[in-house]
Amino acid sequence: MVATVKHDDHKRMRIDAFNFYPGRQLLKKYVVVSRLGAGWEGEVFKVREQATGIERAAKFFFPQRNIKDKNSSFYAQKLHKLRHCPILIQYHTQESMTYRGIPVTFLVSDFVEGELLSAFLRRQPGKRLTTFEALHLLHSLAAGIECIHQMNDYHGDLHSDNIIVNRYGIGFDVKLLDMFHWGAPKASNIQHDVCELVRIFYDSFGGAKHYAKQRAEVKKICSGLKRSLILRNFRTAGQLREYLETMEWS
Template structure:
């Protein structure tokens, strides 16, 4: 199979006779993502197209679609709509059509903040929203697999956060290990949202009771599950961090 390293479809191109490309949203190891509009309804969707040499026998695209479908009741995860197959240079290309999420990447929001960080309480609300969302994914026996500030989309923030995650991964190894990695990555996002190493020493005990110096063993000793992390935040004593 000939490798296809990019599609680079132009704005205005039709996909599967049903969608018009409006914008390229990004690309990665598996393929490319576009903002598209349904021709007959004008509804905006997201379309993920898989490079054929990364999607042998449609295994990756099928896993991705099934994972989204399984997690349909998880509000943090985008909704799956349908699968299309299009021809590009004589090869079958799978196109997964999903909900288009309006919002802004967390990384861009942090870049605009004074000191590139959120206030403590606001960062804690962010972590709480993450913990609740990831908990719902874990309760289905699944995991995200690669949480960071560039794949968390914030639709609204203030006292509380309305967030979505993209780029769900399938690593093919222990799901338990990957769920634990989600917990580590959530706390890393919290740490980064607070300004990272530069501000960590001055953080209150309540914050340090969660971050624990980013020491994996200490984090997983107390927060064995996302549910325990969520419970800890709900019962946090800001005065002493217990």
């Protein structure tokens, strides 16, 4: 990918991609190992901390998506507040540098090995999970997100490019990346997480094409993806987890 730096005017400068090549040294402290991915607000590289040899993930925020370091600070503070929730990556530190003359902020956190849920699903037979696998995935996600909801907080951006499948066996070991700050936590943010969780579950077993043949217990979770109906049954990730652990096939 070609790095593009557009000088909109003297003051406002935007970056759409960082082209850090492997081996590049940053701040005399880190060495770039590889590019991990990119999203709406930034680009993420695997870096090695030179002093310790430890590999980390460094998220470089596009300046135009991180005015006055607002988004990077919210993200760091939230990861710190929720550091005891094992489903989230651990935050380490914030760094600043300049990239082609533009001030840039990056956050250093755990490097998570594994595969994005989106890529994992694409390589499954028929690009989908069996119902039982999908229920296990949902259970791992719900149990992990329950911890966030118990702290009266929310993730805010749950989708298959923000979930890493670490291990997959009889159950799933998953990690969440990224979060979106919609403002101070409200019940509606937590409910939005629940609806996004259900959406991920629905997509994982193949979505609309495979919905009609699902059993009643699965349909009760999805409620035809109607927000009000989903929330009538589940208002937090914990309630969803509890349902999964106590349901019986009819």
